């Protein structure tokens with residue numbers, strides 16, 4: 685039985701992950717964590733999961749929570765996730781991180797810390813998006829430089845980071861397939877007389893509003909034809925089920941930084 689602790693327990697994802705743990709076989713919820721001072725600290729973790737009382741109180745004691753689990757699932761913020769990664773490394777516990785908005789420097793720190801423990805870091809834990817990551821590489825390589833690439837993502841009005849981690853990863857996959865450096869060719873901002881589009885750039889556009897769960901479209905725009913690859917999430921439950929699947933997979937693996945394509949065997 686894999687013991688899973690959930691960090692960000694009062695969050696939009698935290699509640700769904702707690703529900704997914706309770707529904708899954710072979711795992712149990714060993715703890716739920718929230719930031720110190722959060723109003724739900726001390727309350728039953730089941731309430732945010734829509735389950736009623738499940739007998740697990742939300743704690744703010746990170747070290748105790750890590751000590752009591754086999755793996756921590758963390759959907760919070762990059763800075764919090766890095767602290768949790770450090771805490772898990774100290775206690776040799778596995779971690780699954782879904783947080784997005786990492787800077788390249790923060791991603792490098794995560795990779796360094798993951799030399800001590802097995803860790804999954806993935807901007808999107810749905811099967812569908814990870815299949816998209818796989819086929820985007822083939823589409824980009826096949827079409828080559830004659831098609832302009834633009835990525836548009838849309839999310840709910842509460843999302844704090846932009847563009848989404850999923851959109852960035854899609855851009856990275858396409859850039860790598862085309863022999864480009866994503867950080868050099870990503871274009872996040874077009875305003876005023878900005879000149880003609882260059883062949884190499886990858887346009888990154890963001891839509892925020894309402895309760896959109898998560899939508900991503902990659903456009904391959906040629907002269908006279910266009911290919912569009914779109915993924916639409918209608919529920920957070922495929923992210924939460926994916927995170928539990930990652931948690932079951934990562935326990936016992938060799939130290940290192942893995943992603944959801946490793947978990948799903950898509951590499």
Ligand SMILES: NC(=O)C1=CN([C@@H]2O[C@H](COP(=O)(O)OP(=O)(O)OC[C@H]3O[C@@H](n4cnc5c(N)ncnc54)[C@H](O)[C@@H]3O)[C@@H](O)[C@H]2O)C=CC1
Nearest residue numbers: 692694695696697718719759760782783784807808809923
């Ligand atoms: N990888 C994936 O498949 C997905 C990733 N995400 C990402 O997950 C992150 C969280 O998303 P949401 O749940 O919508 O956000 P949210 O804001 O609803 O939840 C985050 C929770 O973390 C808590 N938190 C903050 N500091 C903490 C600390 N020090 N210790 C414990 N808890 C702390 C907050 O109080 C909050 O309850 C975002 O970065 C989002 O982009 C969201 C959905 C899917």
Ligand SMILES: O=C(O)C1=N[C@H](C(=O)O)C[C@H](O)C1
Nearest residue numbers: 784807808843848849850898
């Ligand atoms: O914040 C969200 O909600 C989501 N964030 C992830 C991202 O930034 O890619 C994944 C998903 O799109 C939902």
